[in-house]
Amino acid sequence: MTETESNAFDVVVLGAGPVGENVADRTRAAGLSTAVVESELVGGECSYWACMPSKALLRPVIARADARRVPGLRRSVQGPLDTSEVLAHRNYYTSDWKDDGQVQWLEGIGARLFRGHGRLAGERRVAVTAPDGTERVLTARHAVVVATGSRAVLPDLPGLAEVRPWTSREATSAQEAPGRLVVVGGGVVAAEMATAWQALGSQVTLLVRGKGLLSRMEPFAGELVAGALTEAGADVRTGTSVESVTREGGTVVVVTDGGDRIEADEILFATGRAPRTDDLGLDTVGLENGSWLEVDDSGRVTGSEWLYAVGDVSHRALLTHQGKYQARIVGAAIAARAAGDGVLDTEPWGAHAATADHAAVPQVVFTDPEAASVGLSLAEAERAGHRVRAVDVDLSSVAGAGLYADGYKGRARMVVDLEEEIVRGVTFVGPGVGELIHSATIAVVGQVPISRLWHAVPSYPTISEVWLRLLEAYRDA
Template sequence: MTRTVEYDVVVLGAGPTGENVAGRARDAGLSVAVVESELVGGECSYWACMPSKALLRPVVARADARRVPGLRQAVDGPLDVAAVLAHRDAYTSHWKDDGQVAWIDSIGARLYRGHGRLHGPRRVVVDGPEGEHHVLTARHAVAVCTGSRPALPELPGLAGAKAWTSREATSAQAVPGRLAIVGGGVVAVEMATVWQALGSRVTLLIRGAGALPRMEPFAGEQVLASLVEAGVDVRTGVSVAALVRDGDGGPVTVVLEGSDKFEADEVLLATGRAPRTDDIGLETVGLEPGGWLPVDDSLRVTGSDWLYGVGDVNHRALMTHQGKYQARIAGDAIAARAAGAEATETGRWGAHAATADHAAAPQVVFTDPEVGAVGLTLADAERAGHRVRAVDQDLTSVAGSGLYADGYRGHARIVVDLDREILLGATFVGPGVGELLHSATVAVAGEVPVDRLWHAVPAYPTISEIWLRLLEAYREDQG
């Protein structure tokens, strides 16, 4: 049976981004349909942020405890693998989405289960799981919030190898004896941290010279050094040539370029992300299927007055918190335009401009040590033509680090725009530094002058006192 229903807004994808677009639109009094082909809550809730951080938390907490006198003896032993996995399962709601479905119902939006495709301007066709066929039309906007998926390399033997992606790595119910991880980004180093601590023998294969290539070089260096200390076999400057699985459940032979090879029980390919836009009908509105969606700062697709690309699909900042930020911007812009606003606030830092994607997008890597970064790296700032200075400090220069843990190791850097005397970026590496990041984000996003930051006094004795050391060093450099 085919039904045609009209809404003010149709949202494709019910992950955190789609949920937030729907919520903002409903807050403005607009009628909303949400279309989802998998679990409501999306990648973050079931295969990314939530399960990965649930797996990482006991690993990092144990590492921290082992550095505290009087406590290390109490945690001298292996992790309880069953309890760690059960904790992870609880945080994914055991891969059931009842709670998030209830939330969509509670805001008065209508959920359509099934695969949604654009079918011309302002029109979405949904094929339901039991043969239902719905045609949804949008008075004001269609928001594409379908996210991203793992991008897999073209390798001989890939199909037969049944390699893990991030989904399998965060949802596995048993620890592999030997795990090969291909990649050097966030997923690769976080999953190496988890599975090594849970008892797997991990080999990390990185094509480039180091890990976390989009961050300051010292971040990847310290994370890799810690992984090596934990027992991970880290190999840089290597490329995988082929994968060969021995039988249905046998080991995988990982063949490297140059003919070197070794065996693993599972292989995780953490080699990047691709947009989930290949089968959503983009061709019916003149766009290339399978590509990233080009958008303006209000998240409206270039050349359209009704189509929005929000979250991972626009490739601006592939992080859940940035997708939710974009959703708040897009939802408010859709509502303003629906109300007939003559102009939306799309100027720099306007209410309808996702400026932080360019200038102040924060990210935490939950390894041991943690990495927290916001804004531009030194190299990025120099490439952009800014006249900058990097100020570096060892985190052991503050009393709070020694109290946090014996043998604390960490590093901090701020990147200062010398012409405007504001911060363009900041990076911290060390145990617990994720909680330092929001202060840096406020400084970067708020363009707080350095001489004003001098009056933001950090509490003693905390690791936050590194701000004082950084600002002192900058003032000394300036003479």
């Protein structure tokens, strides 16, 4: 075999995070030779700096909060969390930032791993610069898939680099709790990391530029989470921007636009994400470096016959589970197109169409209380032109909620399409609601008629009885 032949594959995947791994799994299952290029750890952001470590930090926090609401148990869990044990458990879930197991899995499916920085070098060509500086060019017979994810964005503040701010990576991998932590942002990362570090011993000040937290969910979600953070001891300030940040010795000094001066040991900026396409060679195929990649529902980049993009980089839904969903569809689409006579099912909800990206994206925010949603919020449904009505239920009225936690606080909303009599969106906020959201996802994706949902009887006494309360509220409105 010549060197040129050894560098030729049916599919080349740029990025070995969960999304890239799923593309490789599906293309290999279809019998296509697949190369995967990764410049960091195989397993990607989710495994080492996002989903897994953040949830390992948050699980003890939420479990303790739940236990404190159970009569007969609350006195047993009044002390502080064992921060060192929590951090050690987090380290275990990141495999101490070693990717041996992930590499073994990737090689086990028959994909070939190339370590180094990959960038496009023209049509169907990927140049890989290895850690030792050597370069080789891979060619793809059928497809190149960009699965390079996104990176945290820092604001343009003078001298910020000298402050050494945290991003989501430092927040999920820190080996000790800072005494004082300022968190800047109002989204999921900000809310989750404020929850985790406040419970692990930090005094948290949360600075939110907007009106409240979790602005992409129903307004009551952010209100309930902010209220719980305040009750836990965090200082939550909305309508507040950062004017300047400096580090004086070991102290971070933050000045807000209102003139307030806040001192801290660390500062976390959770203020958005940008695509990791800066040095990807997009210009060699007529695209703009550093840009998000626009794709059709089969994951193919607009204007290309061979270039695909999945996960964060496509800017559809910056969530691991949604990226893996896209990856399964893209893998199947590439295989069908490679077969020559393969017929693609790209109709809505077809096998090669990522329809859920538009209509049924589920998400859980692992705060205390948890916030979970799927589909459209009331405002989104109205902007989309649907004639809808929202029905709300106080979760404390559900028998199972009261048994789950003494003094249970939470809220549920169902957005109903009045013309089609189906559910367009659902939001739950309260302890334990993350496990409810898949039932809502099935209702939204399946476009289950309201008349049929009446026959989906929830078990008593569980929190899922909220479904009956929501249907009753809709009927009686």
